[in-house]
Amino acid sequence: MWFRMLGSLEMHGPSGEFPIVAQRRQIILMMTLLEANRSVGMDRLMEAVWDDAPPATAKAQVQICISMLRRMLSEAGLPPDIISTTNNGYMVRVPADQLDSLAFADLIRRAYQAVAEHRLSEADEMFHAATGLWRGHGLTTGNSRILRSANVRLVHELVGAVEQWADVRLRLGTHHSLVGYLSELVSHHPLREGLRARLMRVLYQSGQQAEALKVYRNGRRLLVDELGIEPGEELQLLERAILNGAPDTAPQPVATPAVGPMVQVTPRLLPTDIQDFTGHAEPIHQLRQHLLSRDGSPNSVPVVVLCGKAGVGKTTLATHIGHLLADEFPDGQLFVQLNSLSVQPVTVAQALERFLRALGVAGSAIPERLEERAELYRQLLAHRRVLVVLDDAVDEEQLRWLIPGSAGCAVMVTSRFRLTGQPGVTIVNVPVFDQEQAMQLLTKVVGSDRAYAELSECLRLVELCGGLPIGLRIVGARLASRPHWSIGQFVERITDESQRLHELVYRGLGVRATLALTYQVLSETAQRLFRRLALLEVHDFPGWLAVPLLDTSVHEAEEALDELIDAQFLDVERLDRSGRLRFRLHSLIRTYARERLGHDESPGDRSAALARLLGAWLFFTEQAHRKEYGGDHTLLHGKAQRWAVPDNVIERELIDPIQWYESERHGIVGAVCQAARAGLDELCWDLALTSVTLFEAQSFFDDWRVTHEMALVECRRTGNRRGEAAMLHSLGALRLYEQRFAEASLLLRPAQHIFAEIGDRHGQALVLRNLAFLDRAQGRIGDAARRCEQALPLLRAAGDAVGEAHVLGSIAQIELERGDFDAAEPHLTRALELVEVTGSRRIRCQLLCRLGDLQLARGNETDAEETFRSVVKMVQEYGDKVGEMYARYGLGVALARQQCTDEAEAELAKVQDQASYLPHRMLGGQIRMVRGRIQLDHGQADLALxxxxxxxxxxAELEMDTWRVRALLAVGDAYRSRGQGEAASIAWREAMALAGKLDSKIIRPVTAELRARTH
Structure with a gap:
């Protein structure tokens, strides 16, 4: 032959053998010979020599090599035009009998044809001749990546031919001579299970049962150690048959070949299904339904994309479902790992080449052009039922070439991206495991006895892995390999987040490496956003935060956000109450993001991003307060730097400020905490105080307390006196809401002192307003009135219309309690006028409740009922649960006064339970007073008492003595109704003694009633 390459490269001519010493010439000649009689492009030749880094002179160097090869061929006496120039490269023209690889392919094709026609002796001769062309176990590939890939393909063809040759000789009974050759091949290809099975059969049929079993056990040990898997079904059944002395160890008949250079075989390319497969019941159901469905066009191919984050087990699930549906696709399963995110991905052309070979096409018959390969692929799958599994795809372009053209087939794709651009595709999301599924997997890997002995520690591992299967498998594998470890020890190792990804690695499998593949293909902007999302200290977050994190336009931020969602780095968590999407980072992905943040961004960049983030929270929260209150009313602000969120984002998000507040509650609290840790005292107290609108309206008193106490500590640390006073004032207001009046006084008074000291008149006014409430609650009506009068001019000077309206409402309430209804009305009217201008819904509802109280005091129960009903409707519309309680209480009183007993009871019963606990116990007491009067009027003295x-x-517990006097008076009435006069007198006398300590104006009507009863 002119050329031999199956082993080492040799060139022969009439003048004898001509060695080719220069490696570069060897590579170029072998590349042209591999594609003999077809053109090889210049780019392909350069890639073969220099991989992905050709020098600037690469093209010229290839041309020089070709020239030298032509001269050598001529000197050897070979035809001078054997290497010709084509449009885009070069072509070697060589007859099939003058190149061993072409002769090998032709002999193998003819051998398969002979087997199909049952000419076994002829097939034996051809297989013998074909394998004899090999002078080693692989090509001489040098450092060429392309040649190494070609070597894998050719060796695969050799091994496949030897397997078929062994089957033929077993039928002929001449298998003994193959023992040595098969043994040598198995040693070079130890993971080739089909080859090992032939060696076992040949040994067994040669009377060497022990040696056959030894071959199996050696192979099993290797598979378990190297891949962590058991041998396939063929080897396991064969071992069992040999152990049982079964006669059916002969191979199955060889598949019938097709006409031409291809053999119609049934490909079974799916990886082995894992024994401990766990969970994913819902995705499995969806996959079965979609892959087997014929509800669409009768000519369409079902295409299902398994979409999920890195490490969620998409490949494992695809393999599992492929095996489950094997009977539904009797013509085989094709599988390829595209590895699209790896350094050396499998190209579409390479994938088609693999599929064509698996379908029986000889290497020499595979077309060069991609389009022709795709056409042949579709032609071979026509009228066949084959399942095609494309693992780790990255875009729709790959799918376009690899989807069959016939409806009998189906395609299953795994991807970290949502490949919705492919027409007719169905997306099946693969979620992380829930706690139950995660525990099942962990228990299977580490053993049930060990898992249940440390159950709480196992549950903690599940939590730390976030239910991510790859993390759980690594954890399980490490524990299984170290039986002397306790599970608790391993929990300690991975609890430290900075070390967690270092621990989640086992024998080349690692969470970090898996996530890095996705991270590397993101755009620079998406990478930056991903890193900076680690700054967020919340479970879920809104999309608008991407804008300040990137310091860019809304459009660019949204594009980056969408890219992270497509890459499964970001989960779409849920819709909030306003119908807006919220997002979440999986715990292990967040850990990776923090690693990237520390590694890829400078301290200055991190600090700047955090400052923008916190400044945006303050700006947004401030805008929400302004929209709810009509301005910066009842609020103090500091000088912290804001980051202005674009107007269109504000308009879109702040349709309802209270709902926005509630959705962003955890984010705001987290931002306050971050500001405190970052030493941003001014921003910290300002954001905390601005957020009181939310805490107050929705009764989030724990959040109110935590944020303010943290800000107070920071302000005191830095000597920020105004911030300190603001936090003391707001914490005092919180104690008032909680009806812890003694504690409120201890906070409000030093706040008043600091505001006076620094000359902050607005701050003084707000504290006076709260002190007035404290005085009124404890029966010091005169003191309350004086403080209100002091606060009014200060609030007017500050332009705080809502604060002024609030104080006017308090004055009206004081006059009501004094019984001076005419004095109360103008204050109430003016207050309502002020809130109408500002548009503050919450204060308006409070003032309307005061109006309802005035109407009740004047005996206008019908008007009062109408007023309270309107307030109930308003507070329900914007979700003020506290306001609803007080409005329903007023409505219940109005109905009771009109003798609508059942309806009054119904209204009061709706709110009594929730008003029985702090901070609404006072209202709970007032409701009981009204319900008691209703029961007493209906003769139910026991229940009334x-x-x-x-x-x-x-x-009594709240130290609200005015209301306590009223309650004692009612207790006496209940005793009298029961005929217990002495007990009634004791209650009335106690009330009289307590009343003597109170403001004479407010208690005068009650005192008159007491005197009448005690006499």
């Missing part, structure tokens, strides 16, 4: 006694106890 119970309600009055409960109310009296509540007012």
């Amino acid at each position: 119970q309600l009055f006694s409960q109310a009296q106890q509540i007012f």
Whole structure:
């Protein structure tokens, strides 16, 4: 032959053998010979020599090599035009009998044809001749990546031919001579299970049963150690048959070949299904349904994309479902790992080449052009039922070439991206494991006894891995390989987040490496956003935060956000109450993001991003307060730097400020905490105080307390006196809401002192307003009135219309309690006028409740009922649960006064339970007073006494002596109704003694009633 390359490269001519010493010439000649009689492009030749880094002179160097090869061929006496120049490269023209690789392919094709026609002796001769062309176990590939890939393909053809040759000789009974050759091949290809199975059969049929079993056990040990898997079904059944001395160890008949250089075989390319497959019941159901469905066009191919984040087990699931549906696709399963995100991905052309070979096409018959390969691929799958599994795809372009053209086939794709651009594709999301599924997997890997002995530690591992299967498998594998470790020890190792990804690695499998593949293909902007999302200290977050994190336009931020979603780095968590999407980072992905943040960004960049983030929270929260209150009313602000969120984002997000507040509650609290840790005291107290609108409206008192106490500590640390006073004032207001009046006084008074000291008149006014409430609650009506009068001019000077309206409402309430209804009305009217201008819904509802109280005091129960009903409707519309309680209480009183007993009871019962606990116990006591009067009027003295006694106890605990006097008066009335005069007198005398300590104006009507009863 002129050329031999199956082993080492040799060139022969009439003048004898001509050695080719220069490696570069060897590579170029072998590349042209591999594609003999077809053109090889210049780019392909350069890639073969220099991989992905050709020098600037590469093209010229290839041309020089070709020239030298032509001269050598001529000197050897070979035809001078054997290497010709084509449009885009070069071509070697060589007859099939003058190149061993072409002769090998032709002999193998003819051998398969002979087997199909049952000419076994002829097939034996051809297989013998074909394998004899090999002078080693692989090509001489040098450092060429392309040649190494070609070597794998040719060796695969050799091994396949030897397997078929062994089957033929077993039928002929001449298999003994193959023992040595098969043994040598198995040693070079130890993971080739088909080859090992032939060696076992040949040994067994040669009377060497022990040696056959030894071959199996050696192979099993290698598979378990190297791949962590058991041998396939063929080897396992064969071992069992040999152990049982079964006669059916002969191979199955060889598949019938097709006409031409291809053999119609049934490809079975799926990897082995894992024994401990766990979970994913819902995705499995969806996959079966979609892959087997014929509801669409009768000519369409079902294409299902398994979409999920890195490490969620998409490949494992695809393999599992492929095996489950094997009977539904009797013509075989094709599988290829595209590895699209790896350094050396499998190209579409390479994938088609693999599929064509698996379908029986000889290497020499595979077309060069991509389009022709795709056409042949579709032609071979026509009228066949084959499942095609494309693992780790990255875009729709790959799918376009690899989807069959016939409806009998189906395609299953795994990807970290949502490949919705492919027409007719169905997306099946693969979620992370829930706790139950994660525990099942962990238990299978480490053993049930060990898992249940440390159950709480196992549950902690599940939590730390976030239910991500790859993390759980690594954890399980490390524990299984170290039986002397306790599970608790391993929990300690991975609890430290900075070390977690270092620990989640086992024998080349690692969470970090898996996530890095996705990270590397993101755009620079998406990478930057991903890193900076690690700054967020919340479970979920809104999309608008991407804008300040990137310091860019809304459009660019949204594009980056969408890219992270497509890459499965970001989960779409849920819709908030306003219908807006919220997003979440999986715990292990967040850990990786923090690693990247520390590695890829400078301290200055991190600090700047955090400052923008916190400044945006303050700006947004400030805008929400302004929209709810009509301005910066009832609020103090500091000088912290804001980051202005674009107007269109504000308009889109702040349709309802209270709903926005509630959705962003955890983010705001987290931002306050971050500001405190970062030493941003001014921003910290300002954001905390601005957020009180939310905390107050929705009764989030724990958040109110935590944020303010943290800000107070930071302000005191830095000597920020105004911030300190603001936090003391707001914490005092919180104590008032909680009806812890003694504690409120201890906070409000030093706040007043600091505001006076620094000359902050607005701050003084706000504290006076709260001190007035404290005085009124404890029966010091005169002091309350004086403080309100002091606060009014200060609030007007500050332009705080809502604060002024609030104080006017308090004055009206004081006059109501004094019984001076005419004095109350103008204050109330003016207050309502002020809030109408600002548009503050919450204060308006509070003032309308005051109006309802005034109407009740004047005996206008019908008007009062209408007023309270309107307030109930308003507070329900914007979700003010506290306001609803007080409005329903007023409505219940109005209905009771009109003798609508059942309806009054119904309204009061709706809110009594929730008003029985802090911070609304006072209202709970007042409700019991009204319900007690209703029961007493209906002759239910026992129940009335119970309600009055409960109310009296509540007012006593709250130190609300005015209401306690009223409750004691009612207790006496209940005793009298029961005929217990002495008990009634004791209650009335206690009330009289307490009343003597209170403001004479407010208690005068009650005192008159007491004197009448005690006499």
